[in-house]
Amino acid sequence: MTMESAHAPHAGRKGAAPTALRRSATSIHPPRRPRAERVRPAVRPRRTRRHPGAAPLLAVDVLAALAGTAALPALAPAGGAADALTTGPLAAAGPLVLAGPVVAGLTVLHARAGLYRPRLAPSALFELPALLGRSAVVWCAAAAAVAAAAPRHALGWAALATAVCLQVVLTCAGRGFVNQLRRRAAVRHPRSTLVVGPLAGARQVATALQGRQEYGLRPVGLADPGQDPEAATGPLPVLTSHEDVRRAVIQNAVRVAVFTRPPEADERTAALLRLCHDHGCRLWLADPAGTARVTGMRVARTSGGADGPAGADHVWGYAAQLLLPRPARPVERAVKRLMDGLLALVALTLAAPLMALCAAAVRLADGPGVIFRQERVGLYGRPFTLLKFRTLRADEHESATRWTVAGDRRMSRVGSFLRKSSLDELPQLWNVVRGDMSLVGPRPERPFFVTKFADVHPGYEARHRMPVGITGLAQINGLRGDTSIEDRARFDNHYIDTWSLWQDLWILARTAASFFRFRLGGS
The missing domain is CATH 3.40.50.720 (NAD(P)-binding Rossmann-like Domain)
Structure with missing residues (x-):
């Protein structure tokens, strides 16, 4: 079901030169204390606002839209927009009946156009075409709504054009004022x-x-x-x-x-x-x-x-x-967690007889101690206890610092079969149910090797941005056992950067297909 981590010797082939690990003498500040010999917790990404500092620009757009709407009765001829907004069917909503739809429409269109994003060299005049075009679209839509609700009181073209121009002029003036204040603040701070x-x-x-x-x-x-x-x-x-x-x-x-x-x-x-x-x-x-x-x-x-x-x-x-x-997609991530829990529970139920047989075989072949527990590093560097069927009797320190036990003479035929077939990973379904792991994600590694690989490969720590998994993109591409750590980290980060629910299902299907190919091939 899963594939083991890459081979350790490959970790030092690229980027492992002494100068790459040496701390530069030109650091801005010297280190306050020696680096601790433990896994450094990964930084949880700070939640970034989609439009930082957008409040002043949004306020300018709202005030300009309100001013344009308020001026409609004075701009429209008698019996037209003036009656529609004061004595017509729209009077119950007040003279600024169009303000809400206009403000909402402008806010959405301006946000989609990136007009609230920070700029290094902002210019209100340069934004004028974008502001004018979107304002015209919103006002035309509002005029069409008024004409549909009260045909006798439709807004005239002259009043509509004047309201659009008035709003755009006020918007540009307000944005120019905000930009000037920001430039002065930037120079001071x-x-x-x-x-x-x-x-x-x-x-x-x-x-x-x-x-x-x-x-x-x-x-x-x-x-x-x-x-x-x-x-x-x-x-x-x-x-x-x-x-x-x-x-x-x-x-x-x-x-x-x-x-x-x-x-x-x-x-x-x-x-x-x-x-x-x-x-x-x-x-x-x-x-x-x-x-x-x-x-x-x-x-x-x-x-x-x-x-x-x-x-x-x-x-x-x-x-x-x-x-x-890229968007955090919290709904999709919640669906991923729900999907993991449900599929893991179903898999545990269906695999219970097989797991019982594996446990009995391990007990008869290797004695007491069917389940092997080992500390691994999970999401944001948090440690957790990973569960596996024991395939080799080894002391705790050796298992934490020895890279691989493949080919070890102490491994019985049962242990060798469990490892080759990945049946020893079945207890990790319980880790998925508990929330320690996901079905799909970067494979978890031991703290000793996480520290070692993070020093050599800068992208290795970034693997912890996503919950670790039983299988992953690197594994279905053959990166298991004696393979490159650098390639493994690159595949894991690519999976995280392009993650989707469909990709998870595709990886699970590929993993299941590879397992059945192994079973049919009699390996």
């Missing part, structure tokens, strides 16, 4: 910023930010995971290891991270993006070459595409786009 990417480009972007205070971003360091620590010199500290970046983000209260190339360019950069996101940083991509698919993130765009407001943002000429976390 700049936010600590980390620039991530190849050293040459990162220095150029950092220099631009230092020379233009209106952006409100104060660079405190550069992060280049591929840079040689001995060659990383300059006015700003250069961080060359994952641990240095983590410490800098925490100790310097970094709130913004600017990437100078798409984070999917390599796994180390993608790992830094996940780290910054988990610590609540706002993420920007300043990449003049364009923005491809970003691992675990999505590029903020407006309905106007690259030519819209989002595509025109920049850092002193360097094209910049906001990176947003």
Whole structure:
């Protein structure tokens, strides 16, 4: 049913050079104490607001819509909109009967267009076409509703156009005022910023930010995971290891991270993006070459595409786009947990006779102690006790630090069969029922190896963003036993970044198919 972790020797083949594990001498702050010899709990990603700082802009839009609606009786000729809003069938709802639908429609359309998202170089005049187009759509819809409800009191074209223009003018003026206040606040209170990417480009972007205070971003360091620590010199500290970046983000209260190339360019950069996101940083991509698919993130765009407001943002000429976390989809995750519990209970019921036979075989072949318990690392680095049928009698310390027991002479034929058929994993269904695990997810590992692999592979800790599972994407692709840890971590992170309920069902079907192929093949 499941496949074991990758082979340990592969873990040191790539990225295990001494310089990669060495702490850079250019860290922003020195470590306060030596790193503890235990698993560092993974950071639970902070909940990010979809439209941070949108309240002032939303207030401006609401007030402008109210002003446009209130001016309708004065703009419309007698017997037209004035009667419709004061003495006609709509009078019971008050003179501002259109205010509610207009405000709601504008809010939805502006949010969908990204007009409430933060900007590095905001401009109310640049947003004018987007504001005008959406306002016209909303007002035309409202006028159509009035004409359908009271044909005799339909809004005239002149009154409608005047109301739209009045609202757009007020909206632009209000947004311009808000932008000016924000620029002044940004100059007075700049936010600590980390620039991530190849050293040459990162220095150029950092220099631009230092020379233009209106952006409100104060660079405190550069992060280049591929840079040689001995060659990383300059006015700003250069961080060359994952641990240095983590410490800098925490100790310097970094709130913004600017990437100078798409984070999917390599796994180390993608790992830094996940780290910054988990610590609540706002993420920007300043990449003049364009923005491809970003691992675990999505590029903020407006309905106007690259030519819209989002595509025109920049850092002193360097094209910049906001990176947003993919939707958390809490409903789907709740469905996943419910599905896990129900399927695990059904599987436990159906597999009870088989599990009884396995337990009896282990008892007769290897003596007392049918169930093997071992500490593993789960969601956000929390430890839990994993259950398996015992296949080898070994002491607790050896099982926690020895990579694999495959081929061990102490393993009986029963134990070897259980391991090859993955029947020894059946007790983990109870871990799924308890909520320690999921049916599909990254395979859990022992604390000793989690610490070891996290030091060598920056993306390894990111596997703990999702509940661990009995099987996963890496396992159905053959990454079990003596295989690469780096490949395993890459597949696990890809599963998390592209997770869906259908993908879980597909992985379960592939796992079941591989199990039956084993049974039919008589392996």
